[in-house]
Amino acid sequence: MYKLILTVLAFCLIQTCAAKTVPSQGYQSFDGYQVIRAQARTLEQGMSLINLQRDHPSLDFWKEPSLTDDTDFMVPSDKILEISQYLSLHNVEFYPLIKDVGQLIASQYDGYQMTGVREPISWTKYHNLATMYEWFQNLTEAHSFVHVYTIGQSTEGRDIKVVRLSKDPSANKPAMFIDSAIHAREWISLATVSYIMNQIVNNPEDNALLDDVDFYFLPIINPDGYEYTFTTNRMWRKTRSRNSASCYGVDANRNYDYEWSSCSGCSSGVCTSETFRGDTPFSEPETEAMRVFIEQSKQSGVNFQSYISVHSYGQYFMLPWGYTPAPPADYEELQMVANYVAGNISAVYGTEYTTGSSSTTIYPTDGTSQDWAYGTGLFKYVYTAELRDKGIYGFILPPTLILPTAEETWAGFKVVAKHIIGK
Ligand SMILES: [Zn+2]
CATH class of the missing domain: 3.40.630.10 (Zn peptidases)
Known part of the structure; x- marks a missing residue:
């Protein structure tokens, strides 16, 4: 027991044991979410991305569909297979840009001042x-x-x-x-x-x-x-304005x-x-x-x-x-x-x-x-x-x-x- 405490103390001296930042309960998890980068090079491919956005409100577009630039969107873990198949079917080139959004956010918690x-x-x-x-x-x-x-x-x-x-x-x-x-x-x-x-x-x-x-x-x-x-x-x-019982927020821009x-x-x-x-x-x-x-x-x-x-x-x-x-x-x-x-x-x-x-x-x-x-x-x-x-x-x-x-x-x-x- 003493040995364990001594070990922890020694570790604390080396690491300075700063208090770890932990998000409040209910902070939304994005574990397993991916950001996919798709590249539309033809009008048909561009349209298939516009249709994807229209038909899948659960996809969060970080960069809007574009023919001149990359299109990036975040996909919940349970949708990755379906979306990958859709992109392949429409001949749109794509690759995972961020492989685990939740993990990336968690790795930065010490750099977030989250409490009051x-x-x-x-x-x-x-x-x-x-x-x-x-x-x-x-x-x-x-x-x-x-x-x-x-x-x-x-x-x-x-x-x-x-x-x-x-x-x-x-x-x-x-x-x-x-x-x-x-x-x-x-x-x-x-x-x-x-x-x-x-x-x-x-x-x-x-x-x-x-x-x-x-x-x-x-x-x-x-x-x-x-x-x-x-x-x-x-x-x-x-x-965070309320538009209806279940729908919040306007894109102010x-x-x-x-x-x-x-x-x-x-x-x-x-x-x-x-x-x-x-x-x-x-x-x-x-x-x-x-x-x-x-x-x-x-x-x-x-x-x-x-x-x-x-x-x-x-x-x-x-x-x-x-x-x-x-x-x-x-x-x-x-x-x-x-x-x-x-x-x-x-x-x-x-x-x-x-x-x-x-x-x-x-x-x-x-x-x-x-x-x-x-x-x-x-x-x-x-x-x-x-x-x-x-x-x-x-x-x-x-x-x-x-x-x-x-x-x-x-x-x-x-x-x-x-x-x-x-x-
Ligand atoms: Zn912006």
């Missing part, structure tokens, strides 16, 4: 909502140039917060608006955006940008969904009032779909709060120039439009800046990004924040960033990759900041 206990923020972990909001509060208490707005409440009553970094708001300097975590499971988007905020606040060289630019961050547009990914379901994407529901296959009218657009544009209190804040800020003189919506995954830096393959009016300038962004990202760790209009680079979409921000004329330099990786981990990017992802992304975004001030 607040910890100092770091970029080696994914933090929950309470910790993020407490950090915003600490920033505003410590620095006069940080201001936190509560711009509304989510469906479940959580605050939606914008953080403004500005040394002189009344000067109406060119302003950037950056948001993240509209899709709840895209944790790396928030981790990266919070890193950027921290750099501007605490790194003197980046802080000097505030001499010329104001920054507005909406780091967690979808707080209900984000919280839900920590308490209940790591793979949740949508909001199909809910904006610009060309809403305007193109076939660009969003879904079925509430169980991951791309459900909602019953009306701005049906979600989260997107509505963002609309009102941006419009009112603009009316009161804020000089918005650039809007970047941060997502994962795929390594793309994309410009409008989503709803049409036609190039936007400012195509050449937007594309040129996007190429510089991609070059700067690549210069840090060699990570390769693809640039172009979102409809032609990944797949067509409608009612997105990007098309709304550009189409209404509220912003000119409008982009959607899809951060790391290209699918090895997909949405389940390991915590060890937060820092390199954040560093290279900030190196890229700085190009946009400098462009809008002519530097």
Whole structure:
């Protein structure tokens, strides 16, 4: 007995015996789930993937069916054989991208801050909502140039917060608006955006940008969904509004009032779909709060120039439009800046990004924040960033990759900041 205790103590000394993170009871298991990557190269193969998506609501599409890009979707363990047979029958090439989603998530638990206990923020972990909001509060208490707005409440009553970094708001300097975590499971988007905020606040060289630019961050547009990914379901994407007794959530990034529901296959009218657009544009209190804040800020003189919506995954830096393959009016300038962004990202760790209009680079979409921000004329330099990786981990990017992802992304975004001030 003593020997056993001594052995455990010795092990603890070596390992420091940190408390293991364990998810709450009822955290959905994805044991045995696979992510399959399919590659449609002909119209028939593309149609067979669209039909597969339509006929199998239990498949979670991580990347929508596309002829120009890979199509990734998560398959429950009891459906793998059936889906494999279907793909073979339709001559679609495919392979398992992630062999066990549950195992991959469990292997990262120590990098998830899942409980309500607040910890100092770091970029080696994914933090929950309470910790993020407490950090915003600490920033505003410590620095006069940080201001936190509560711009509304989510469906479940959580605050939606914008953080403004500005040394002189009344000067109406060119302003950037950056948001993240509209899709709840895209944790790396928030981790990266919070890193950027921290750099501007605490790194003197980046802080000097505030001499010329104001920054507005909406780091967690979808707080209900984000919280839900920590308490209940790591793979949740949508909001948490209730559409019917058994159907929750709207894809907030199909809910904006610009060309809403305007193109076939660009969003879904079925509430169980991951791309459900909602019953009306701005049906979600989260997107509505963002609309009102941006419009009112603009009316009161804020000089918005650039809007970047941060997502994962795929390594793309994309410009409008989503709803049409036609190039936007400012195509050449937007594309040129996007190429510089991609070059700067690549210069840090060699990570390769693809640039172009979102409809032609990944797949067509409608009612997105990007098309709304550009189409209404509220912003000119409008982009959607899809951060790391290209699918090895997909949405389940390991915590060890937060820092390199954040560093290279900030190196890229700085190009946009400098462009809008002519530097
Ligand atoms: Zn997304």
